[in-house]
Amino acid sequence: MNLLVISGSAFPGSHTNAIAQIIESLVEQPENKVTVVDLCELDIPVFGQGKSDDVEELKRLTEEADAMMIGTPNYHTSYSGVLKNALDHLSINEFEMKPVALFCNSGGMRNSDPLTQLRMVMRGVHAMVIPTQASTCDSDFMKTAKGHVLKNEEIIERLSLMIDTLVKQADSEPVSI
Template identity: 30%
Template sequence: MRITLVSGSNRANAASTNLLKYMQGLLEPQNITVTLIDLAQLPLPLFTPDNWDFHPNAKHMLDTFAESDGIVLATPEYHGSLSGVLKNALDYVNPTLIAGKPVLSVSSAGGPLGVSSLTHLQTIVRNLHGINCSEWISVGFGTQAFDADGVLADEEVRTRVSDVLESFVQLTRTLGTTNLAAFK
């Protein structure tokens, strides 16, 4: 199984990126191949529909999506929505790359919740014909949510992340099996 994690922040030490790294640490021991796309490290030019000869960074991201069985999209919440960096990245995506794949939406907010950004992410996923995971993850209080070792500081949040991630992995396995069976 291959899962792509996309960090939609361009901030150093971003909580959304730290959360994905934490999740990567939970997934890899399960023999899941994980690719982390950190948009701060893989900058993309502004998308324009006038140019379909994409920048190598955009091609890398799109190739990774094509090879993925499931996708996790993480964003900080800016002004009640997802980051411009993640929105720009998703503008490059052709629905055929996400159609039928499970997508987990993740948000970090400076306050306790990031519900608006999660709702917007799920709308985008629906328009790309992806399958929204029935749950989402919102981690509040920014970088203070993590200790010095990159572990979520709150035990209840760690449990929530673990439970939601387990549900997402099960959905990815189920859909992968179903999709494979449909083509045999």
Template identity: 35%
Template sequence: MNIVILAGSNRNNATSTRLGEYAVEIIRGQGHQASLFDLYQTPLPFYAPDEKQADHEHLADLNTRMLAADAIILSTPEYHGSISGVLKNALDHLSQAHFSGKPVLSISSSGGAVGVSSLLQLQAIVRNLHGINAQEWISIGGAQRRRFEATFDGYEEYEGSQDIEDRVQRVIGSFLNLAQTLTNARNSTMS
């Protein structure tokens, strides 16, 4: 399978982006293709429906990758109880053609305990784009974010470090099972 992770932060080394990078590692470790589209590294133009923007290099790349994806992961920081503006902008550029019938996992990183508000909003957006929300989501906050900070070197001990890794791996494993089931069903109806 081909999975695209859309990292929706406008901050370098954001914990939500690093969580997306960890998802790429896990997915590749399971033998699937995975790529990260980092909106900090590849910014998109501000969505303007009256303007022709399809030839914008980053937008064309996003469009191609999302259309080719079998499954999608949306990763966002939580700002003021919502998803990031750059992720919302990217989603505004996309359509049902990119999401329809595809499984989507929502993940977030919050400065507080957890980022549930942003995840609920992502699930509503996915439903409106006719995607299929995964039955679980991933939200990290507080001390759990330490594992995904740029300064984390893997040797540091903090409470819950293995728990968060185990939870992320379990949820992504469940998501991959859903994605494989849906991909197999989609492929069998096309044959």
């Protein structure tokens, strides 16, 4: 399976990116390939204001992925503008019937509202969003010299379940609509 993990935070070293890195470490390799894209590192112009090499690369990676995991910080009970802008550059061509899992991080308490909204967006591009999702909060992490480390074992188990579900979905016969 070729898994694309998108971290939708506007800041380097974010909790969202820490989750993306954990996902990468949980995926069995080399039989599965994982690519982590941290949107804050890319040059993605505001939708409608042109394209960039990074937009074309994101399109290519999304199209080639067998499954995706998309993460966002919780910004005012919604997903990030950086992620929204990146998704606006993509279309049904990249997502149709592709298995997708969602995760988010909130500063204070866990809140899955951003995932509810992302689920609607994914439905609009005909992705197959799995029912299991993960929502963390800052207290689930420990700060180290290397960055944020997820210490909540239940969430790590949930991420593993999400990966297993995506692998099964990616390996099943695709259905077209």
